[in-house]
Amino acid sequence: MQSELILGMKTNKFLWHTSNNMAARGYPYYAYIAGKSSTFNKAKKYVKAEIAGTDLRTVATTGVFKGIYFEDIQNPDGTYKYNVLPGQFILNWQIEPTIFNHPYDYIGNVGDKTNLKIETEGAKLDYKWYVADKKEGPYTPLSKTWTSTQNFAESNSTLPVTVGETDKWYRCDVIGKNGDGNQVIVTSDPALVGPHKIIQEELPIPQVVGTYTYNGKSQTVNISGYDSAKMTITGNTGINAGEYTAVIKIIDKDVCKWKDGTTRDITLTWKINPKSVNVTWGGQSTFVYDGALHAPTASVNSGVTGETLNISQTKERNAGKYTTTVTLISVTGGQRRVENYELVGSTRDYEITKATGTYDMTIPDNSSNSEGQGIVEGNNTPTIDENGVAKYKYKVTLVAGNSISMKYKYNGDISGKVEVNTGIATITVGTESITIKGISEGQTTGTISYVGSNNYKDVIVEIAITVL
Numbered sequence: 477m478q479s480e481l482i483l484g485m486k487t488n489k490f491l492w493h494t495s496n497n498m499a500a501r502g503y504p505y506y507a508y509i510a511g512k513s514s515t516f517n518k519a520k521k522y523v524k525a526e527i528a529g530t531d532l533r534t535v536a537t538t539g540v541f542k543g544i545y546f547e548d549i550q551n552p553d554g555t556y557k558y559n560v561l562p563g564q565f566i567l568n569w570q571i572e573p574t575i576f577n578h579p580y581d582y583i584g585n586v587g588d589k590t591n592l593k594i595e596t597e598g599a600k601l602d603y604k605w606y607v608a609d610k611k612e613g614p615y616t617p618l619s620k621t622w623t624s625t626q627n628f629a630e631s632n633s634t635l636p637v638t639v640g641e642t643d644k645w646y647r648c649d650v651i652g653k654n655g656d657g658n659q660v661i662v663t664s665d666p667a668l669v670g671p672h673k674i675i676q677e678e679l680p681i682p683q684v685v686g687t688y689t690y691n692g693k694s695q696t697v698n699i700s701g702y703d704s705a706k707m708t709i710t711g712n713t714g715i716n717a718g719e720y721t722a723v724i725k726i727i728d729k730d731v732c733k734w735k736d737g738t739t740r741d742i743t744l745t746w747k748i749n750p751k752s753v754n755v756t757w758g759g760q761s762t763f764v765y766d767g768a769l770h771a772p773t774a775s776v777n778s779g780v781t782g783e784t785l786n787i788s789q790t791k792e793r794n795a796g797k798y799t800t801t802v803t804l805i806s807v808t809g810g811q812r813r814v815e816n817y818e819l820v821g822s823t824r825d826y827e828i829t830k831a832t833g834t835y836d837m838t839i840p841d842n843s844s845n846s847e848g849q850g851i852v853e854g855n856n857t858p859t860i861d862e863n864g865v866a867k868y869k870y871k872v873t874l875v876a877g878n879s880i881s882m883k884y885k886y887n888g889d890i891s892g893k894v895e896v897n898t899g900i901a902t903i904t905v906g907t908e909s910i911t912i913k914g915i916s917e918g919q920t921t922g923t924i925s926y927v928g929s930n931n932y933k934d935v936i937v938e939i940a941i942t943v944l
Contacts, residue, residue, distance in 0.1 A: 572652060573601050573661075574596060574597045575664055578594060578665040579593055579646065579665070579667035580592075580593075580667060581667050581669070582667070582668070583668070583670055583671070583673070584672065585671065586641055588638070588639040589639075590639070592635040592637055592646055592669070594632060594648045594664050598652045601650055601651065601652045602651040602652070603633035603651070604651065605617070605633075605635050605646060605648050606649070607645065607646050608644070608647075608666075609644065609645070610645065611645050611666050613645075615645075633648060637669050639669060639670065640670075642671075643670035643671075644668075644669050645667070645668055645669075647664050649662070649664075650663075676730070676732055677706075677731060678734070678735045679706060679734055679735065680701035682701040682707075682742055683700045684698075684699060684745075684746045688714075689751055689752075690780075691780065692783060694713055695713065695748060696713045697720070697746045699722065705727075706726065706727055706731075706732050707724050707725060708724070708725045709722060709723070710722070711723055712746075714748050716811055716813055716816055717748045717813075717816045718747070718748060719745055719746070719747050720745070720746050721743060722744045722745075722746060723742070723743055724741065724742040724743075725742075726739050750815065750816055751779065751816060752820045753818070757773070757774055758772050758773030758774070760773070761824065761825070761826040762828075762829065763826070763827070763828045764829050765793075768793065769793050770793070770828055771790065771826060772800060774789055774802045778807070780810060781810075783807055785804055785817060786805050786808060787803060787804055787805060787819075788802070789801070789803070794931055795828045796930070797825070798825070798827070798828070799825050800824055800826060801823050802822045830930070831887070831932050832860065832864055832933050833865075833866050833886065833887060833932045833934060834866065834885075835868045835926070835935050836856050836885040836886075837854065837856055837883075837884045838883040839854065839882075850874035850879075850912070851874075852871070852882060853872075856868065865933055865936060867935075867938065868936070868938070869937075870938070870940070871939070872912050872939055874901075874914045874941075874943060875914060876944065877914060878913070878914055879911055879912060879913035880911070880912050884909065887932060896922040896924060898920035899916070900915055900916055900917075900918040900920035900941060901914050901915055902915065905924055910924070914943035914944070915943065916943060918942075918943055919941065919942050919943070920940075921938060921939065921940050921941065922939045923937070923938050924936070924938075924939070925937075
């Protein structure tokens, strides 16, 4: 029996192996038909080279070899038996280069070392490695070419490389011949060797959340998106009312970035507002002129333990309509800062009304008056009309041609002198006295009107006069 075995062809390719099982049968070197199975027990057809101590993979020439062609037949119980047929076969090397494992990518730290490996089948293959900065090239050949001396084998080539700071792409050309003796070049897939690429985590841009009011204690602003494991922050605490600036920084800018793509420092302005304090007012809002300063009473309470608010207040003296204003002038205890508070309802309208005018006439002692010298009657108790005007009434009797003088006091300002002439009598008004003179017999009434000043109401004095 003689067959020609065309080794390495895709349709009938043999892979050569050794096996303890076959060696025990006296067949140390055998081949099985590729594609049928990857294990001995399931292989279907074999050949055995009858060259003592020689692996056909190292035979350098084509020729006729004596050998055994055999089959394994599966028994009903699942075991195998072997039908061995002695004979001859012709060994004819026609093996094109084939890549069955391409080099793998390697991503590591800068300075790491690794080996790129390509695994092939073929006879007397050459390996040529290339390098490029981009996957699509251009590729530059490395100086060395590696050669496999085996005629028929599974062979490989390794390339030592070191990880640099930038990506590098490597590929390998496997060079061999086909059955016609023509050169065949098979190129591997490119393999990437490069440093770890850190994909920066996108962090939300921090924002101030909430409002803050002075309370006498330290406060920390709430900032959305802040992560203490990835960021640092300053300026985020405060006690007193006012504006603060918080600065947030990314700890590792190689690892993280903001959602806007930057790694800048984020500056946020936040504020502690002054505490609003209501002014408490007393019930009285109307006062009568008395020469003293007046305004409604006011008080404030800080609401903060240990802090007392000290206030001042505008007041007025004269009659009129006014608005009083309360001002915070100092703080006792705690932070001692006026700026930490703002007064609410710090003004109130009020009025100082005119005082009622008083008229105090000095009544002569009538018992000592001689007939005709004048008799005065009356008192200093007025009647008050609906407008608050005080009306005083007196009676005077005197002889025609005679006169009488009476002293008086008035608590308002007199607007000039007043002359009253009724035809029966005349009344002359001075600043502190009046003089009544009889002209002719009869009865008359003299009225003296005192115009009050800004602080007093008017006074009307009526004198009923009888002239004898």
